[in-house]
Amino acid sequence: MTLRFASRLDNVETSAIRELFKLLGKPGIISFAGGFPDAAMFDVEGVREAANAALTEEPGAALQYGATEGYQPFREQIVGLMAAKGVQSLTPDQLIVTTGSQQALDLLGKTMISPGDKVIVEGPTFLATIQCFRLYGAEVISAPTDENGVIPEALEQLIAEHQPKLVYLIPTFGNPSGVLLSLERRRQILEMAVRHQTLVVEDDPYGDLYFDAPPPPSLLALSDSVPGSRDYLAHCGSMSKVLSPGLRLGWLIAPAELLGKCVMCKQFSDAHTSTFSQATAAQYLKAGRMPATLDRVRTTYAARSKAMGDGLRSQLGDAVRFVQPQGGMFIWVQLTGARGQEKDGNALAKRAIEQGVAFVPGTPFFAQNPDASTLRLSFATADIARIEEGIARLAKAL
Amino acid sequence: MTLRFASRLDNVETSAIRELFKLLGKPGIISFAGGFPDAAMFDVEGVREAANAALTEEPGAALQYGATEGYQPFREQIVGLMAAKGVQSLTPDQLIVTTGSQQALDLLGKTMISPGDKVIVEGPTFLATIQCFRLYGAEVISAPTDENGVIPEALEQLIAEHQPKLVYLIPTFGNPSGVLLSLERRRQILEMAVRHQTLVVEDDPYGDLYFDAPPPPSLLALSDSVPGSRDYLAHCGSMSKVLSPGLRLGWLIAPAELLGKCVMCKQFSDAHTSTFSQATAAQYLKAGRMPATLDRVRTTYAARSKAMGDGLRSQLGDAVRFVQPQGGMFIWVQLTGARGQEKDGNALAKRAIEQGVAFVPGTPFFAQNPDASTLRLSFATADIARIEEGIARLAKAL
Numbered sequence: 103m104t105l106r107f108a109s110r111l112d113n114v115e116t117s118a119i120r121e122l123f124k125l126l127g128k129p130g131i132i133s134f135a136g137g138f139p140d141a142a143m144f145d146v147e148g149v150r151e152a153a154n155a156a157l158t159e160e161p162g163a164a165l166q167y168g169a170t171e172g173y174q175p176f177r178e179q180i181v182g183l184m185a186a187k188g189v190q191s192l193t194p195d196q197l198i199v200t201t202g203s204q205q206a207l208d209l210l211g212k213t214m215i216s217p218g219d220k221v222i223v224e225g226p227t228f229l230a231t232i233q234c235f236r237l238y239g240a241e242v243i244s245a246p247t248d249e250n251g252v253i254p255e256a257l258e259q260l261i262a263e264h265q266p267k268l269v270y271l272i273p274t275f276g277n278p279s280g281v282l283l284s285l286e287r288r289r290q291i292l293e294m295a296v297r298h299q300t301l302v303v304e305d306d307p308y309g310d311l312y313f314d315a316p317p318p319p320s321l322l323a324l325s326d327s328v329p330g331s332r333d334y335l336a337h338c339g340s341m342s343k344v345l346s347p348g349l350r351l352g353w354l355i356a357p358a359e360l361l362g363k364c365v366m367c368k369q370f371s372d373a374h375t376s377t378f379s380q381a382t383a384a385q386y387l388k389a390g391r392m393p394a395t396l397d398r399v400r401t402t403y404a405a406r407s408k409a410m411g412d413g414l415r416s417q418l419g420d421a422v423r424f425v426q427p428q429g430g431m432f433i434w435v436q437l438t439g440a441r442g443q444e445k446d447g448n449a450l451a452k453r454a455i456e457q458g459v460a461f462v463p464g465t466p467f468f469a470q471n472p473d474a475s476t477l478r479l480s481f482a483t484a485d486i487a488r489i490e491e492g493i494a495r496l497a498k499a500l
Numbered sequence: 501m502t503l504r505f506a507s508r509l510d511n512v513e514t515s516a517i518r519e520l521f522k523l524l525g526k527p528g529i530i531s532f533a534g535g536f537p538d539a540a541m542f543d544v545e546g547v548r549e550a551a552n553a554a555l556t557e558e559p560g561a562a563l564q565y566g567a568t569e570g571y572q573p574f575r576e577q578i579v580g581l582m583a584a585k586g587v588q589s590l591t592p593d594q595l596i597v598t599t600g601s602q603q604a605l606d607l608l609g610k611t612m613i614s615p616g617d618k619v620i621v622e623g624p625t626f627l628a629t630i631q632c633f634r635l636y637g638a639e640v641i642s643a644p645t646d647e648n649g650v651i652p653e654a655l656e657q658l659i660a661e662h663q664p665k666l667v668y669l670i671p672t673f674g675n676p677s678g679v680l681l682s683l684e685r686r687r688q689i690l691e692m693a694v695r696h697q698t699l700v701v702e703d704d705p706y707g708d709l710y711f712d713a714p715p716p717p718s719l720l721a722l723s724d725s726v727p728g729s730r731d732y733l734a735h736c737g738s739m740s741k742v743l744s745p746g747l748r749l750g751w752l753i754a755p756a757e758l759l760g761k762c763v764m765c766k767q768f769s770d771a772h773t774s775t776f777s778q779a780t781a782a783q784y785l786k787a788g789r790m791p792a793t794l795d796r797v798r799t800t801y802a803a804r805s806k807a808m809g810d811g812l813r814s815q816l817g818d819a820v821r822f823v824q825p826q827g828g829m830f831i832w833v834q835l836t837g838a839r840g841q842e843k844d845g846n847a848l849a850k851r852a853i854e855q856g857v858a859f860v861p862g863t864p865f866f867a868q869n870p871d872a873s874t875l876r877l878s879f880a881t882a883d884i885a886r887i888e889e890g891i892a893r894l895a896k897a898l
Contacts, residue, residue, distance in 0.1 A: 108612055139564075142566075216508070342565075370605075370606060377746075
């Protein structure tokens, strides 16, 4: 057969992570590879009660077609969530509900990117963002980062040089970097957006997952104090990392004109996000169960993060370098090659699988200039005993 | 602010239907405008039991990230549904679950259509298909139809002339036409697909909604008897018209290479469809509740269709011409202009709203050469008394 496919497919390949995941079926393997939350943390009873309440109180709305913009009671609950995180003066009509925050990225790509347009992302960044934007024909430019996130001076230079359609950042506990963009840099980036009239997309799925102190305010929360910046800021949020990824609920906050165009595109992407999921989540939030669930997740992930950091330090010593995360789900590790030890993440990934532990090598997270000495370890899904055993296996593989 | 949007947005406008829908808030209006099923038909208790069973038996799977291809038990249930409709030898890996069948269209657009490519649709056809494909840069060509569906000779001529990337058809109780493509024509179209090596997309959300006799086999069911045709056939199915649109569940069956590319694109569109919705639907189908629900819907819609047809004949007489539907949700009406009566569907729509009844004028359903004398009436949501009253108001408006 001779189907001729769209030329946009030439810009992407199937995810390297996906290929790796096929190996994870191997029995007994300890995986630090996933980007998943721990299913044992899900508040199943809370979701059950919420789903039942939705079907009792609003069965028509929960099961019928709904507005493309989202189910109004859920939009109102999201405004409440955002207010609790310092985002004031947000109204429900300034956000739309998306089918996971992945769809928010897809809608931003669809509305903003023409073939050949440039976008800037952090190096490293979320793999699916790179691929999503490339499918719309973007040339994806990688901005340098350090342990405080993206480097503003370097970013501004790239913006001036490339005139990108948008800059995509995960400022808080980034995937895969785990790092926190400093408050000072957050302010600089908002000012830069205004100065260059360039859209900045803040992806914030992990901001709730802090361990001790809350992170600095999101770019969105901070935008009130940087005049004009709200006109150049889009913000993606998610219910996936704490409540449940299976509900597929995210949201997009953006300037009105852009948001309207995203709604138009969403009409033809999936018409609207599952109203059953939205009504369930709205009931869950209304029932006030989120704070307790969040506390439980924070405490658990904090302990696992510590266990993994301790293990890396004690068992891999000078072979690795990393910043101990203050939140999120990931440790981003650099192989130092000290004393002739393995310095290539891809090579180590293969040897690690043989030893019964899996992680994602860092290369695919870079849109340009991949640093092959990096790897991403997730501490979210394995319990402490398995984290310790997994790190021991990693040490053996090294 | 000065955001520069993607050029693909220049190909579409916000749906005319959407603008019309804003008027439907007027109190007391009887609406034949929606494409919605009747929410009163939803088996709310069945969905509740299914959701609870999903959360009891498989809470991890129902709430966690899932495979982009779909939740395996739901894929297996879909194979069962299709087998009951005469589709033999289908396996779960030959289909993927989509976020409503709208997403199947979006994925077909994303994988198949480069800017400037041509696609052929029926004139008239589903409005959101036209817009969806245009967003990917398609030039949408309209093929002529009659009371037996698309006219094969005319379609073949257009295929030869335009070399389209795909031909999109709703062969069974089409939206908006309500008509049934004849068996003979179905076979001709499959042969044509093979002869011209052209992908045919069969959208089949309404096939289950027959009133008396089942419709002819779907193109998919028929493809077993037309050698080679399966290689050029994609089929979109939906849970939205009977079980619930709010679950946002559809599926796509397509040749392996195309299906693989759709999976890759879906990864970056929404990662996967709500596993909570999928697990709920899988439990619902497993519980065997679908046949009774379907019977109830068929009986109700058959009576409403008859009431609307009778009303049109008795109250509007020679001012209208239409084919009495044998299934589906719509009557497609042509204004004849007899005895100097209104012949313009758009003008009538405005006058009808003033009289307290709404419908969608036919113009937006045409990708080319709109027939302004047409209108689409849905008989699905209003009960018989309101249908009779609505038709009386329509007569008054005329």
